Amino acid sequence: MSIKIIKPGICSTVQDLGRTGYRSLGVGPGGVMDFFAAALADYLVGNNEKQPVIEMHFPAAEILFQVDVLLSVTGGNFEAHIDHEPIEMYQPIFVQKGSVLSFRKQVSGARVYLAIYGVMETENWLGSYSTHLKAIAGGFKGRIFKKDDTISITDTNVKKNSQKFFISPGVIGSIYNNPYTIRCISGPEWNFMGSPTEQIFLQSPFVITNQSDRMGYRLAGENLSLQNPIELISSPVNFGTIQILPNGQIIILMADHQTTGGYPRVATVIAADLPKLAQLQVNDKIYFQLVSFAAAEEMLISIHKTLSEIKSGCQKFYEKH
Numbered sequence: 001m002s003i004k005i006i007k008p009g010i011c012s013t014v015q016d017l018g019r020t021g022y023r024s025l026g027v028g029p030g031g032v033m034d035f036f037a038a039a040l041a042d043y044l045v046g047n048n049e050k051q052p053v054i055e056m057h058f059p060a061a062e063i064l065f066q067v068d069v070l071l072s073v074t075g076g077n078f079e080a081h082i083d084h085e086p087i088e089m090y091q092p093i094f095v096q097k098g099s100v101l102s103f104r105k106q107v108s109g110a111r112v113y114l115a116i117y118g119v120m121e122t123e124n125w126l127g128s129y130s131t132h133l134k135a136i137a138g139g140f141k142g143r144i145f146k147k148d149d150t151i152s153i154t155d156t157n158v159k160k161n162s163q164k165f166f167i168s169p170g171v172i173g174s175i176y177n178n179p180y181t182i183r184c185i186s187g188p189e190w191n192f193m194g195s196p197t198e199q200i201f202l203q204s205p206f207v208i209t210n211q212s213d214r215m216g217y218r219l220a221g222e223n224l225s226l227q228n229p230i231e232l233i234s235s236p237v238n239f240g241t242i243q244i245l246p247n248g249q250i251i252i253l254m255a256d257h258q259t260t261g262g263y264p265r266v267a268t269v270i271a272a273d274l275p276k277l278a279q280l281q282v283n284d285k286i287y288f289q290l291v292s293f294a295a296a297e298e299m300l301i302s303i304h305k306t307l308s309e310i311k312s313g314c315q316k317f318y319e320k321h
Contacts, residue, residue: 001067009061014139019128033278037075041115044072052129060103070117076109091166109279121152189264214256223248234260240269272299
């Protein structure tokens with residue numbers, strides 16, 4: 001009972017919500033880029049949010065199902081098809097053995113998530129199924145998928161649901177609305193910039209360059225100068241940390257970020273905006289908006305409340321069907 005990778009796509013990996021407790025050893029959390037879409041994918045098929053998903057970029061993987069499965073696709077819109085027939089996103093889809101999932105066109109977003117009901121037989125490393133590419137550990141052999149890879153799926157005893165359900169587009173839109181405005185809080189070295197540079201940071205657009213990946217987004221824009229450039233001792237960084245590089249440009253650290261860094265940490269993207277940041281593409285323009293810590297906290301509470309309500313609704317559906 002397995003699925004087979006017919007075409008691997010670009011950087012298709014097994015991920016979950018990441019590993020915790022190992023930063024002191026130099027091992028970052030890793031995990032999915034878009035935690036909201038990944039959690040929804042699992043909820044929609046009746047899994048809990050700790051089950052691994054497959055994260056794909058475009059061109060995405062083409063997958064043969066060698067067993068009946070219940071799946072869902074969330075995140076970016078890559079025009080998902082099953083056997084040449086388009087399928088809906090953000091709802092459970094029953095797929096028969098022998099069917100092929102493919103993606104035709106990158107309509108919007110940068111990443112899609114595939115969840116399958118059951119247990120995906122992958123490697124749990126340091127408490128997480130997320131693929132750590134540098135350590136070659138976790139996920140599927142610690143690497144991206146290759147052609148003809150097969151992944152065993154167990155506990156797939158699911159029935160085709162005659163009554164389909166879906167997540168309202170309004171709920172999805174509320175998380176990803178105003179996608180090019182990325183809210184942030186000031187960082188430990190915010191005051192290194194000075195008023196003129198702060199204004200540039202908050203009023204000028206920054207473009208995501210092609211030197212961007214799961215480790216970080218390198219941005220291009222007006223140079224940001226520091227009042228008193230000094231060498232810093234390496235300090236803790238996180239998913240969303242915004243640093244100014246020696247050349248005056250910006251990098252936003254993403255899911256596979258290092259655990260420490262020596263560049264000034266002028267700001268941090270709020271956790272509630274990480275999902276929409278993860279769905280931005282190369283050449284997209286970003287505008288930063290500074291918010292208070294209290295506002296950032298309220299927005300994160302709101303997004304987790306939304307996830308909790310969706311999880312509860314999905315659980316109730318499967319209890320009845």
